[in-house]
Amino acid sequence: MTFLVLATRANLHNEALAAADAVGADGAPPVGRLNAPALDDAKLWVTRLWDTAAGAIEAAWEDGRAAAAPLIERFGQEILELRETFAEGAKAVIDLVAERLAEYARTLTRRLMSQFEENLTIGVHRFEVRGITVQQKLKMTGTLKASLHELCSFVSEGEITVSAKYAV
Amino acid sequence: MEREEFRDGLLLSLRHALQELTAFDQSAIALAKQVLSAPTIGDSTDALFRLTPAGWVVLVDYCAANWTGNGRHALDLFGGSSFSYLHPKPEGVLVLVHASFALLAALAAEEAGEANPARLSASGIELAGQVEAAGLPAIAHRLLSCLFHLLPAVSAARLPVAEKCLQCGEAAGQTDLVAAGAAACALCRIDLAGETQAERLAAFEALELAIERISAASEAAREQLAVALVSLSRKPENLYLQNLLVHLVPHIKNAGGLTLLAGKQPWPARVTEFSDDEDETAAMEAHVWALRHDLEVDRDHLGLLPVPALRNPTADWLDWTLSHPAYLRAVPNGRSFLEEKDAQRHLLDFAHEVTHVKSLLGYLGLAMAALRAVLLHRRINDWARGGRGPEEILALRRAGFEAPPIDPTNEADLLCAEITLELVLKARALQDVWTAWMEGLAVFGEAAAEVPDPDATQSVGAALRCLVDFRVERKPGQELTQEELQAQVEAFFDDVGGRWASAAEARVPGRLRELMATPHTPYLAGYLAVRGVVAAWRARLGRPLGGPAAFRALVSATRLSIADSIPSLALRSDRFAAAAEAGLSAWVKRLAGLPADRLDLLLTDPAEDERRPPLGWRDGCSVQLSSEEQAALAGNVLRRMVSEAFLSLADPADVGRWGAAGDPDHEKAARWAKGLAELRQREDSKTEEAEAAQMASSWLTLAMLLPLGRADARFYLAVGPEDSKSRLSLIIRKATRAVGMELPSSDFLMLPLSRQTATALAEEVRARGTPRMEVLRLVDLGHYVAPPLPWPLVVLRYGDWLHVLLGDRSTNATLVDGADRDHPLANAIRGRLWPEDPIGLDAMPRGDALASHTLAQLGAAPPGDSFTMVWRSALCTLAERIGDESARRTAQCRAASLMLEALGHTPAHAAEYAAQRFEALTKRAFRLNIATSLFRTGCLPGQDPWLDQRAAEVAASGFDIFERGAHGWDVRAASQGTTA
Structure with a gap:
């Protein structure tokens, strides 16, 4: 037997964003000294791009894909600017932002799947989960902008269809 | 057996x-x-x-x-x-x-x-x-x-x-034996070095020393030892030593492939002598030749040094120094600072950290120095108790005792240990309470971009300009008038200010965005507090006060107007921390509410009114005060602070842990407190207080000499005859990573020295034998050097030889001659940079070690009577508090929150800001625009189409702190209640 489950809730989305935020994040500066964080170009660029990318995901989540479109466009322009003004570090920056996008997708999916009960009991029958399938396809390849576009489409549906197969 | x-x-x-x-x-x-x-x-x-x-x-x-x-x-x-x-x-x-x-x-x-x-x-x-x-x-x-x-x-x-073997050779005073011992050390280190960087570094440095020692040995010994070492170069695993081994080629007849690397030029000894002009030229040529090769050696050595643990720029609360990762092993030289790839970032980093140091060189610094000096005096007394002599103390220190052993049954020991911990805790409480304000001020300062004032050594900008050398531009044979020279100086200062402004515009919004979300340090609360005060000033003045003027006034206020906000240093640490929080809150509120006439006085640019006496502070208000009056005021405060710090735990009210008055244990503890108070009334106690105050004052005075970078430098010395100049040639490493490369970049400096100076250095080289000297760049933040110098100082140090140059004006003018070992400035620099403390009595910087010592001493002690057990338990609690980083972060956050509440923020908002929850409060896509808005209004409030366009977006972002007043956009003023 198969159940269709309507999934994502806001807390899962926020947890996934928090997990993505943590990728490549610095630890706390040492206590007891007057510090200035090490704010090199790469760090500033990662934050700038990620603010836009995560902002687009937020917009897609809350207001739909159309709301994310301007931010996706801005994201693309910022990547161009990055390549022009910080060519030597652009790859590392892009890799880290891509990793954050992937971590968002991974965490969201993982958390969704963990919502299912491992087994169900209906009457005297006990069903165990035999498989879970996410209905949407998420293509996280190609350019970073395209990946962001995919991800925004993925989350903008408002509900992600995940099916779980249970059997006795 | x-x-x-x-x-x-x-x-x-x-x-x-x-x-x-x-x-x-x-x-x-x-x-x-x-x-x-x-x-x-x-x-x-x-x-x-x-x-x-x-x-x-x-x-x-x-x-x-x-x-x-x-x-x-x-x-x-x-x-x-x-x-x-x-x-x-x-x-x-x-x-x-x-x-x-x-x-x-x-x-x-x-x-x-x-x-x-x-x-x-x-x-x-x-x-x-x-x-x-x-x-x-x-x-x-x-x-x-x-x-x-x-x-x-x-x-x-x-x-x-x-x-x-090396030690015995040195004791024998025979150069051949020394060389043999050094070569044996090098052989061992090289044989033992595996793949680890530390082992290779040890081998490298042992070989360096051996090379120096071999060059001083007899010809026969030189050849024999050099051959033994050069044979190592044939092993492929020793390739990292190859550039260094080339130095041995001149000592042997057949060095194989190394001969090709060494070339045909004569290789100079570390110290040579020349007798006439022709020899001088030859010596210089040899120096240039050798230094070119030594660039490779320097890079090899740098590559083996461990990566510094320091990852970000910092300033130190206790010794008022700053450290920048890029300048831990490099010294700005000429215009190198501006030529580096990360020049803009580094400029803002230095602006941030210099602001910290300058802000600390006031009453907050005095309070730290008072606590530190009293702790030092108490430790001297503690160590000497029981008749311990210097040798016994030294033996205990070498055995790892951070403080004297504690007899857990001895009440005097327990009292001394507690006072030690109390002093450390009070210093840390002050740091934690003031962290938010200090960071907020430094962040504000990054964007201040003041143009350095050629006549002032007091501004942060004046310190930053010391990162760059001023070079006089003149055509060959041209004599400059004083006006022309002054015009060049002013143009140079404008250039530095302009570069600061460019760096701020390009980078501060992004940095602000990062800082407001950096975990665990209350940058956001501090910055909003500073901005709230500035906005209140702007509203009261009725004019758009610029960022640079406001910044300068804030630094002055932070240094000099907080004496009354620091609670009595005699208070027990927990009550002291609470009182310090209240003091900070009251102070920022008073600062925000300064009357217009006082603000006018505070904000008048000294350059616009040369007759105005220096600004000072009295009773929390800016007043006209001569520097002598200000110094006298500070002296009185320092003496009071020292006296209070000595009275730690001398109040019977501090012994409440033994129950209420009347309890026998309580009365016993109260007798200890009273005894301590009576002791402080004795004449010798007063003498001790005067000495401690003098020491604290001296620390603070020396702190005016602030190092901006330091490096080791390979060098060669040519000592000439009496009537000509000797030459010191050295490599100044100006960046550990040059632009576009992963390699260091360096300059050669060829410095003329008198024969006397060169001879003094040569003697040191013969005694020590290391091939590198230390080079530092200092700025005189105050008026340590008279007349005040708005120029950097370059310090060269080799053992006891210390030579100080004026690092500007293309003259390399000598301020301290290396032959003059007792020059006051040399002694001051030694006291500042290499203070003598062979036994390690100055323990305040090692508060954690003191706490660990207490816990270790008391943790293993057998049970005692109830009185001492209570005391021991309390001591352990205090020691654990010292080492509790989480508690310190909580204390910083609490003080920041209270400060914002004092400025009119709601408790809920204040707590959010103090907890650095900028990201939780804002939508992601708007964060950079919020930071940009803060930057633009911080520089100057006014009509700003950029802000007009984004006002709705920023207001909707969840971070509603801006308002449009009579002079345009700004952060809400503190006195008006910053947030609803």
Whole structure:
């Protein structure tokens, strides 16, 4: 037997964003000294791009894909600017932002799947989960902008269809 | 092994050795006779024999067979209580013989196939130590040389032998022996070096030293030792030493492939002498040639140094220095600072950290210095209690005792330990309470971009301009008028200010965005507090006050107007922390509410009113105050602070942990407190307070000399005749990573020195032998050097030789000559950068170690009576508080929140800002725009189309702190209640 489950809730989305935020994040500066964080170009660029990318995901989540479109466009322009003004570090920056996008997708999916009960009991029958399938396809390849576009489409549906197969 | 068996085995091995070595040189026996016939061992120092291990066997055998002292035979050494190694008799020979037997035993074990290099090494070093102590370091050296070759080639046991060998060579004062010892150390280190960077660094530095020592040895020794070391270059794993080994090529006839690397130029010694002009030219050419090669050596060495643990720029609360990762091993030189890839970032980093240092050089710094000086005096007294002398103290410190041992049953010990912890806790409480404001001010300062004032040494901008050399532009033969020179100076200062402004515009919005979300440090709360105060000033003045003017006034206020906001240093630490929080809150509120006339006084640019006396503060208000009056005021405050700090735990109200008044334990504790208070009334206590105040004042004065970068520099020295200039040539590393490269970049500096100065340096080089000197760049933040210098100082240091140059105006004018060892500025720089504290009594910076010591001492102590058990428990709680980083972050957050509440923020908002929850409060896509809005309004409020366009977006972002007033957009003023 198969159940269709309507999934994502806001807390899962926020947890996934928090997990993505943590990728490549610095630890706390040492206590007891007057510090200035090490704010090199790469760090500033990662934050700038990620603010836009995560902002687009937020917009897609809350207001739909159309709301994310301007931010996706801005994201693309910022990547161009990055390549022009910080060519030597652009790859590392892009890799880290891509990793954050992937971590968002991974965490969201993982958390969704963990919502299912491992087994169900209906009457005297006990069903165990035999498989879970996410209905949407998420293509996280190609350019970073395209990946962001995919991800925004993925989350903008408002509900992600995940099916779980249970059997006795 | 039983003693008898040991003796028998030893004798057997001795006889065996003698049978094997009957043909051995008779000189050993002759020496032995000479040693034994001499009235004292020291008389035999001229007996220079090259002994082999077998020779020593013979010598020891002779001693053992023939020497009798006080009616005892040498073999009675092993007979019982008549001899104890730990308490040797005064007879030096007896000790010598005993140590010899230990070595023989080790040798015997080797011969018996029981290889134990470590034991052999230890025995040999012990014997050598005795021989050296008997006044025969050269003989000890030879013994160790023999032993070195006896030990397996790649053996950790060889290294201590080699090191002792070097030590004996130095004690003997013979250059060949020193060279041999240094070469032995290098050989060992190189043999032992694996793939780890630390091992390779040790090998590299040992080889460097060996090369220096070999170059001073006799020709024969040079060749022999150089050949031994150069042969190492043939091993592929030693490729990292190749550039260094080239230095040995001149000493040997056939150096193989290294000869090609060395080239055909004559290689200069570290120190050379020239006698006429022609020689001078040759010396200079040789220096340039050698320095070019040494660039490679410098890069090799730098590559082996461990990556600094410091990842971000910091300033230190206690010694008021700053550290920047890019300038831990590099010194800005010429215009190099501006030419680096990260120049803009570094400029803002320095603006941030210099702001910290300058802000601390006021009453907050005085309070820290008072606590630190009192702790130092208390520790001197604590260590001396019980009649401990310097040697015992030193032995305990070397054994790892951070503080004197605590007798857990001794109430005086417990009291002393608690006062120590209290002083540390109070210093930390002040730091935690003021962290948010200090960080907020420094973040605001990054964007202040003030143009340095050529006549002022007080501004942050004046310190930043010292990162760059000013070069006078003139055509050949042109004489500049004073006006022309002044115009160049002003143009230079404008250029620095302009670069700061460009850096701020390009980077501060992004940095603000990052800082507002950096976890655990209350940048956001501090910044909003500063902005709230500035906005209140702007509203009260009725004019758009610019960021630079506001910043300068805020730094002045932070330094000089907070004396009354620092609670009595006599308070117990928990009550002190609460009072400090209240003090900060009251102070920011008062600062935000300064009346318009006081603000006018505060904000008037000194350059616009030259007749105005320097600004000062009295009773929290800006006043016209001469610098003498300000100094007198500060002196009074410092004396009060020191006196208060000495009264820590002298208030009977502080002993409440033993129950209420009337409880016997409470009364007992109260008697301790009263006793302490009475002690402080004594005349000698007053003297002690005066000394501590003097010390604190001296620290703060020296802190005006702020190092901006430091590096080691390879150098060559050519000493010329009396009537010409000697030359010092060195490599100044100006960046550890040059633009577009992963390699360091360096400049050559060729400095003329007087013969006297060069000779003083040459003597130091001969004594120390290291191939690098230290180079530092300093800025005089105050008026330490008179007349005030708005120029950087460049300090060259090699051992006790300290030479100070004026780092500007293309003149390299000398401020302190290296030959003048007692120059006041040299002493000040030494006191600032290399303070003498051989026993490590200045413990405030090591508060964590003090806490660990207390916990270790009390944790293992057996239970005592109820009174001391309560006390011990309280001490452990205090010590744990010192080491609790989480508690410190909580304290910082709480103080920041209270400060914002005092400025009109709601408790909920204040708590959010203090917890750095900028990201939780804002939508992601708008964060950079919020930061940009803060930057733009921070520089100057006004009509701003950029802000107009984004006002709705920013307002909707969830971070509603802006408003549009009569002068345009700004952060809401503190006095109006910043947030609804």
